[in-house]
Amino acid sequence: MRPSQVRETIASLDGRLDDVRREQAWRGIENSLDRATDTRRAGFWRYRYVVVVAVLATVIAFFVTTRRSTTVEIPSTELAAEPGQRTVFERDGVTLTLLGPARATVAGHHDGTVHVNIASGTLVADRTDNAPGLTLTAGSNTTVTHDRRFAVRVERGMVVLGAGEQAKEIVDRHALELTPASPAPVTPPPVAPVVTPPVAPVVTPPPVDEQPAPRPRVVAPQLRPEQHVESPPEVREPTKLPEVIFTATELYRRAEAALAIKDLSAARTLLEQLVRDYPKDPRVDAARYDLALIARAANDSARALALLDQILASGTDAGIRAAAKRLREQLGSK
Amino acid sequence: MGLVKSRSAPVAEEADSDLARRAAEGDRAAFESIYRRHADRVFALLTRLVGPDREREDLLQEVFIKLHPALARFRFECSLQTFVYRITVRVAVDHLRGKKPVDLVDDLDLDAEIDPGLSPADHAARVEELAGAFALLAKLKPKHRVAFVLREVMALSHDEVARIVDVHPAAARMRVALAKRALARLTDKEQR
Numbered sequence: 001m002r003p004s005q006v007r008e009t010i011a012s013l014d015g016r017l018d019d020v021r022r023e024q025a026w027r028g029i030e031n032s033l034d035r036a037t038d039t040r041r042a043g044f045w046r047y048r049y050v051v052v053v054a055v056l057a058t059v060i061a062f063f064v065t066t067r068r069s070t071t072v073e074i075p076s077t078e079l080a081a082e083p084g085q086r087t088v089f090e091r092d093g094v095t096l097t098l099l100g101p102a103r104a105t106v107a108g109h110h111d112g113t114v115h116v117n118i119a120s121g122t123l124v125a126d127r128t129d130n131a132p133g134l135t136l137t138a139g140s141n142t143t144v145t146h147d148r149r150f151a152v153r154v155e156r157g158m159v160v161l162g163a164g165e166q167a168k169e170i171v172d173r174h175a176l177e178l179t180p181a182s183p184a185p186v187t188p189p190p191v192a193p194v195v196t197p198p199v200a201p202v203v204t205p206p207p208v209d210e211q212p213a214p215r216p217r218v219v220a221p222q223l224r225p226e227q228h229v230e231s232p233p234e235v236r237e238p239t240k241l242p243e244v245i246f247t248a249t250e251l252y253r254r255a256e257a258a259l260a261i262k263d264l265s266a267a268r269t270l271l272e273q274l275v276r277d278y279p280k281d282p283r284v285d286a287a288r289y290d291l292a293l294i295a296r297a298a299n300d301s302a303r304a305l306a307l308l309d310q311i312l313a314s315g316t317d318a319g320i321r322a323a324a325k326r327l328r329e330q331l332g333s334k
Numbered sequence: 335m336g337l338v339k340s341r342s343a344p345v346a347e348e349a350d351s352d353l354a355r356r357a358a359e360g361d362r363a364a365f366e367s368i369y370r371r372h373a374d375r376v377f378a379l380l381t382r383l384v385g386p387d388r389e390r391e392d393l394l395q396e397v398f399i400k401l402h403p404a405l406a407r408f409r410f411e412c413s414l415q416t417f418v419y420r421i422t423v424r425v426a427v428d429h430l431r432g433k434k435p436v437d438l439v440d441d442l443d444l445d446a447e448i449d450p451g452l453s454p455a456d457h458a459a460r461v462e463e464l465a466g467a468f469a470l471l472a473k474l475k476p477k478h479r480v481a482f483v484l485r486e487v488m489a490l491s492h493d494e495v496a497r498i499v500d501v502h503p504a505a506a507r508m509r510v511a512l513a514k515r516a517l518a519r520l521t522d523k524e525q526r
Contacts, residue, residue, distance in 0.1 A: 001466050001470060003486075003517040003521065004520075005467070007482075007486045008462055009464060009466075009467035010382050010467055010483065010487045012388065013381050013385075013447055014381075015377060015378035015379075015380075015382060016374070017373060017377040017378075017394075022374075025394050026366065026369055026370075028391075028395045029398045029399055029402075030362075033362075033365075033399065099445055102395065228487040256505060256508045256509070259502050259505035260501060262502060264502070284491055286507070286511055289504075290508060293502070293503055293507070294502075297502070323492075
C-alpha cells in the first residue's frame with residue numbers, strides 16, 4: 001500500500017458522531033466536571049488548613065528563591081588524562097571519561113546543558129535519562145547532544161564525533177590500554193607531548209585553537225621515526241576510521257530534534273552541514289527549504305530568498321519546489 | 335390573536351472567544367455551546383488519528399474534560415479550534431503511546447466504519463484496506479503519525495500543523511517528510 005493510498009484510505013473514513021453518542025459523551029463530560037467541582041469544594045473545606053500552610057510555604061519559597069541567581073552555575077573544572085590513563089568525571093547524571101592523553105574543560109552550566117570543551121584526545125560522555133544534555137566543543141565544532149553515549153576524538157586538529165555505535169567504534173579504536181580510572185576530577189599538571197615507549201603510539205596534537213576549521217576526517221596515528229614500538233598483542237592494528245562524522249540521516253535527525261526544542265541556531269548549523277557535506281543527498285532540497293523557513297523566522301528575507309532560488313534552480317523534489325515557489329511569492333510580495 | 339414571535343431571523347452566533355471567556359469563568363452553558371460546536375470536528379480528527387478505535391468516545395470526553403480547565407489559561411494566541419485540536423492531538427498521542435502497535439489495529443472497530451450496504455466481498459476488501467492502512471500507521475512514531483494525518487489527510491498547511499502540535503513550521507514539515515519516507519520504506523519492505 002503506497003503512502004498516497006494510506007492517505008486516501010484514512011481520508012475516506014467518515015468519523016461522524018451521531019446524535020446519541022454526542023449526547024452520551026456530553027453527559028459523561030458533565031458528570032466528570034461535576035465530580036471535579038465537588039471534589040474541589042469538599043477537598044478545600046476539609047483541607048483548608050493544609051491549603052493555607054501550602055500557600056504560606058509557597059510565598060516563603062518564592063522570596064527565598066528569587067534571591068538566588070536564576071542561572072545555575074557550576075565551577076569550571078579542568079580535566080586531563082595521561083597517556084595510557086583515563087579520567088572519569090561525574091556531574092548530574094553525566095559521566096565524562098577522558099582517554100589519555102587528553103585534556104578537556106567542563107564549563108558552567110547553561111540552558112540545562114553541561115558544556116565541555118575538548119582540547120585534545122578522546123572523550124566519552126554517558127548520560128542517564130534524566131541527566132542534562134551536553135554541549136560539546138572541539139575546536140570550531142560545537143554540537144549539542146542528548147544521546148545516551150557520545151564520543152569525541154580530537155587529534156591533529158581533526159575531530160571525530162559519534163553517538164551510539166559510532167561512539168563505541170571511536171572508543172574501540174582508541175589506541176591506548178586503559179588503567180583503572182581515578183574516581184575524582186583531576187586538576188592536572190601541564191601535559192607534556194611525550195609518547196611513552198611501552199604504550200601504543202599517539203601523537204599529542206597542537207592546541208586546537210591554532211588549527212583551521214577542520215572538515216571532518218580522521219587519520220590513523222603515526223609513529224615518530226626515532227621510536228620503534230612493539231605493539232602489545234591485545235592492541236589491534238590501526239584500522240581506517242570512518243571518513244564521515246555524521247551521516248546525512250543523522251544530521252537530518254539531529255536537526256529535527258533541535259527544531260523540536262526550538263533551537264533554531266543548532267538546526268541551522270546541522271542543516272547547513274548536510275547541504276555542504278552531502279550535496280547530492282535527496283534531502284538537500286528539504287534542508288534548504290527548512291533553512292529558508294529559519295531565515296524567515298529571523299527576518300532575513302534576503303537569505304531566505306537566496307535559498308529558495310537555489311531550490312528552484314536545481315531542486316529535484318517537485319513538492320519542495322512547489323512549496324519553495326509559494327514561499328518565494330509570499331516573501332517577494334513583502 | 336396574539337403576537338407571534340418570528341423566529342425566521344437568524345440569531346448571530348456568539349464568537350468562540352466570547353464563549354471561551356464565559357466558559358473559563360464557570361458558565362456551563364457556554365462550555366456546552368463550545369462542545370456542541372466542536373465535538374463533531376474533534377471526533378472526526380480522533381477517528382483519523384487513532385482510527386475507529388472502540389475508545390474513541392472516551393477520548394472525545396477526555397478532550398473536553400481537559401479543555402474545561404485549560405480555558406482559564408487560554409490567551410487567544412490562536413483560534414479556539416486550533417486550541418481544541420491541540421488538546422485533541424495530545425490526547426490521541428497519549429492513547430497511541432499507551433498501546434502496543436498490534437493493539438492499535440486489533441482494537442479498531444472497522445466494521446462500524448463500513449457501509450452496511452456493501453457486498454460481503456467488498457466489505458472484506460474494505461476491512462483489509464482499512465486494517466492495512468492503520469497497521470502501517472501503527473509503525474510510525476506517534477508524532478510523525480500525527481503530522482502525516484494533519485497535513486496529508488486533513489490537508490492543513492504546515493503553519494497550521496505547526497500551531498496545533500506547537501513546533502516550528504520547519505519541524506512540522508520535517509515530521510511530515512519523515513512520516514512519508516517511513517511509510518514508503520514500510521511499503522517497499524512489504525512488497526518484497
